[in-house]
Amino acid sequence: MAKDRVERERYIVKVLEKAMRVLDEYSPQENAFTLDALTKRTGLSKPAVYRILRTMEKNGYIRYDRSDGLYRLGLRFLELGSSVFSSTSIRKSASPHLDSIARSLKATVLVGVILEDQFSYIDKREGNSILRIPSLLGAKMPPNDSFLGLTLLAFMDPPERKRLLKLYPLKKHTESSPRTLGEIEAELTRTRQQGYLLEQGGFYEGVVQVGVPIMGATGEVVAALGVCLQEFRVTNKTRREIVKQVKETAKLLSAELGFRAPSDGAEVLRSRTAGRLPNGAAG
Incomplete structure (x- = not known):
């Protein structure tokens, strides 16, 4: 068993695994984060999270809004x-x-x-x-x-x-x-x-x-x-x-497609870059 686990670990790309941890924080209820918030939630170092975000931003997976300092999912998603x-x-x-x-x-x-x-x-x-x-x-x-x-x-x-x-x-x-x-x-x-x-x-x-x-x-x-x-x-x-x-x-x-509305029953619609709709628009 231990040998099998070690064998599987050989094929894990650690940096990619960290990037998945960052992306896993996004959900219909929580769809925009500051760098500090993602650092705290993932438990990764701030420089590591920043490099991951910048790389994903360059490739269209993350969009950084300078007006509010928040990172949102990008067009590629x-x-x-x-x-x-x-x-x-x-x-x-x-x-x-x-x-x-x-x-x-x-x-x-x-x-x-x-x-x-x-x-x-x-x-x-x-x-x-x-x-x-x-x-x-x-x-x-x-x-x-x-x-x-x-x-x-x-x-x-x-x-x-x-x-x-x-x-x-x-x-x-x-x-x-x-x-x-x-x-x-x-x-x-x-x-x-x-x-x-x-x-x-x-x-x-x-x-x-x-x-x-x-x-x-x-x-x-x-x-x-x-x-x-x-x-x-x-x-x-x-x-x-x-x-x-x-x-x-x-x-x-x-x-x-796997979408689940928030538990409070208020459905949250998000655009390609995670902008929210006005309350009740999804009714």
Whole structure:
């Protein structure tokens, strides 16, 4: 037994093990730390923690905010989380939930992610409806060219969101499409505050689209779930029920990814760089 333990220890990378101890401190409830706090919590030396953080910051796994001196998880975790959701095993376990909401709402159901600054649909279900939304799985497009891309943009850190919005020119899909960056920013702010995106005719005439974020294991937004329905089917009463079902399905998908809401029942949504939502936005 002792020999086996020694043999296993030969393959442990001590520095990497220390880095894992630092990352293990992050959770949906606690998602930003000072250098001193991480040093105290991990029991590692301050120089060691600082070197680990600087290395991870250089590679996009940690973001340091100079305005408050806090270290938060970086963009690479969003990309890794999105890759996990795109995997065959996760999509297989998520399949019954997508089938269920497609049947229940008789709607087109879509799941999408942002990777390397571009948006892609990674899963789709067609409900029992004549409505068909063009959405080639795997095809890349600017995030602001999709209602789910906008959903994901809404939950990003503001600097990252602004960078992506400026990266791609605005397209006017319909007469209801936002005309300026200011109008898009206002829509994204409203989306973040209420916890979901409601798009009425902005991408397709006569189509209502609802988008909700999907959470990863550490509380970061890694994907978005959405439904598309004909506008004539959506009243004030049915809209509330539609939003409720989409949010409930997103919670189930988040659970498949290992997300667990805080024990006090207040769900904490975190953007790719660990920014918190206003209270009640996840409701």
